[in-house]
Amino acid sequence: MTASELVALPAKEVLKRFKQKTLTPSDYLTACLSHIEQVNPQINALTAMDSDAAVKAAELATMRYAKGQPIGPLDGLPIGVKDLQDTKGLLTTHGSQRGRAYVPDADMPLVARLRAAGAIVLAKTNVPEMGAGGNSRNPVWGATANPFDANKLAGGSSGGSAAALAANLLPMCTGSDTGGSLRLPAALCGVPGYRPSVDVIAHPTRPVGWSGISVLGPMVRTIDDLLLMLDICQNADANDPLSIPAKAGRFGDITPRDLSGLRVGYSEDFGGAAVDQGIRETFKARVAHLAPHVKACVAVDMNLGDMDRVFDILRAESFVAAFDKGVQDTPEDFGPHIIENVELGQTFSLADRAWAHLEQTRILRKFNALMTEFDVILMPTVPVSPFEWTTSHPEMIDGTKMDIYYRWLALTYRGSLMGGPSITLPAGRDHHDMPFGLQLLGAVRGDEALLSIAKSVETLFAASPETARPVPDLQNIPPTQTDLRAFVTHPPIFKTDQGDESLALSTAV
Numbered sequence: 001m002t003a004s005e006l007v008a009l010p011a012k013e014v015l016k017r018f019k020q021k022t023l024t025p026s027d028y029l030t031a032c033l034s035h036i037e038q039v040n041p042q043i044n045a046l047t048a049m050d051s052d053a054a055v056k057a058a059e060l061a062t063m064r065y066a067k068g069q070p071i072g073p074l075d076g077l078p079i080g081v082k083d084l085q086d087t088k089g090l091l092t093t094h095g096s097q098r099g100r101a102y103v104p105d106a107d108m109p110l111v112a113r114l115r116a117a118g119a120i121v122l123a124k125t126n127v128p129e130m131g132a133g134g135n136s137r138n139p140v141w142g143a144t145a146n147p148f149d150a151n152k153l154a155g156g157s158s159g160g161s162a163a164a165l166a167a168n169l170l171p172m173c174t175g176s177d178t179g180g181s182l183r184l185p186a187a188l189c190g191v192p193g194y195r196p197s198v199d200v201i202a203h204p205t206r207p208v209g210w211s212g213i214s215v216l217g218p219m220v221r222t223i224d225d226l227l228l229m230l231d232i233c234q235n236a237d238a239n240d241p242l243s244i245p246a247k248a249g250r251f252g253d254i255t256p257r258d259l260s261g262l263r264v265g266y267s268e269d270f271g272g273a274a275v276d277q278g279i280r281e282t283f284k285a286r287v288a289h290l291a292p293h294v295k296a297c298v299a300v301d302m303n304l305g306d307m308d309r310v311f312d313i314l315r316a317e318s319f320v321a322a323f324d325k326g327v328q329d330t331p332e333d334f335g336p337h338i339i340e341n342v343e344l345g346q347t348f349s350l351a352d353r354a355w356a357h358l359e360q361t362r363i364l365r366k367f368n369a370l371m372t373e374f375d376v377i378l379m380p381t382v383p384v385s386p387f388e389w390t391t392s393h394p395e396m397i398d399g400t401k402m403d404i405y406y407r408w409l410a411l412t413y414r415g416s417l418m419g420g421p422s423i424t425l426p427a428g429r430d431h432h433d434m435p436f437g438l439q440l441l442g443a444v445r446g447d448e449a450l451l452s453i454a455k456s457v458e459t460l461f462a463a464s465p466e467t468a469r470p471v472p473d474l475q476n477i478p479p480t481q482t483d484l485r486a487f488v489t490h491p492p493i494f495k496t497d498q499g500d501e502s503l504a505l506s507t508a509v
Helices: 003-007 011-020 024-044 050-068 109-116 159-166 182-187 223-235 277-293 305-328 336-346 351-368 407-416 445-463
Strands: 046-047 080-081 119-127 150-151 175-178 192-196 215-219 261-265 298-301 376-380 422-429 435-441
Touching: 003 024, 011 050, 011 223, 024 050, 024 080, 024 119, 046 159, 046 277, 050 119, 050 182, 080 159, 109 119, 109 175, 109 223, 119 422, 159 175, 159 182, 159 215, 175 182, 175 192, 175 407, 182 192, 182 407, 182 422, 192 215, 215 223, 261 277, 261 305, 277 298, 277 376, 277 435, 277 445, 305 336, 305 351, 305 376, 305 407, 407 422, 407 435, 422 445, 435 445
Parallel strands: 080 119, 080 175, 261 298, 261 376
Antiparallel strands: 046 119, 175 215, 192 422, 376 435, 422 435
């Protein structure tokens, strides 16, 4: 097997070969590092790395497998961690000049669980500044490009993770999602991205602990790998009042759903969001591909309420909680998106906040009623094909002006309001020959049921060239016309520093 074939293997296959002693963690890591050296400069998905520590960790894992004594289900597997998430001893900048020398002295709980399972934290993955926005570029590391075309964006805020997976740099990465940070870049790069129900993975660094719009989640290349990672990451934490205790094997035993009895609802635009006509046509083709295999496939009205204003208020609330003091004290430390969100939050009153929580509850109850009629709701994940990464966001979609920079994420952030699970699956290519993501929404706390459906849809789509997961030609990535580090104004400082407490949060999108 060639090195390029080796790094393209799913995580479960790699781990299987470790156990069979047909592949060692050291040899696999060597292949990954060589591949990263060749490809990462073209897409800038990985930021801070600790190759020396990873090599040593892989050597220890190799010895454990030789003795038949792996320390956990991920022993020896190199992973990437989103640069909003603290990693002990590894530079964690949050894409902000305020964190360009910040080296945490402890892992965040999600990372700690993965490391305890044997995973080797090799690298951090790129993000927008403080996770604000759907384009992963920042003043510390620059921009992340799409592996299908380095002139296009990879999405955000988990853009580095999505691009790293699509380019086979790593087999498993972490992400987080408020308004689409897992789903958006996964769709744009052609990999699965899962937003679990709010109680599945403890998120004790959430700025507003009782608000469930921000969650943590896995990013991988297959649903089987997603289930493996999710089973390890599920947990409770006293500092996250919304989390619940893990149930051993909760996600490891999920089997594919029989599609013949499936009741499918679908919407092209999630209640009237702006969607490009080419994306609508691609979506309709995917629905038509699925329809003959299910019991029912019916168009549904997803206008559940004033979802945009609710999200504006709840999101702004978390930005004020996280960044208000910093913006007031040192506004020069923050980019325009952070300042814009804080200023928006300051325009809302207590009455606005009360209305938003009431409306969010009404939206949830309407969605719950809808889900008594359907097993899953389908829609596009992203309203446009990937555009140039030099553009922050689309200003116009299908004749509709975007009134704020994140409005183009309405297809994903509207689903965040219910607190339930949603997943994007790679489903072929769109009208511009770029990856197309199909979004599936499940019932609140219906994670197992949604993932069972996702396994079946993944299998069905993989059987057809039109709908199978697209794979980039990594030997011929169209090169970017603009230096990916052109936006760097405050490069990272590689030294140990205690950093600022205000960085201990994971705001996303």
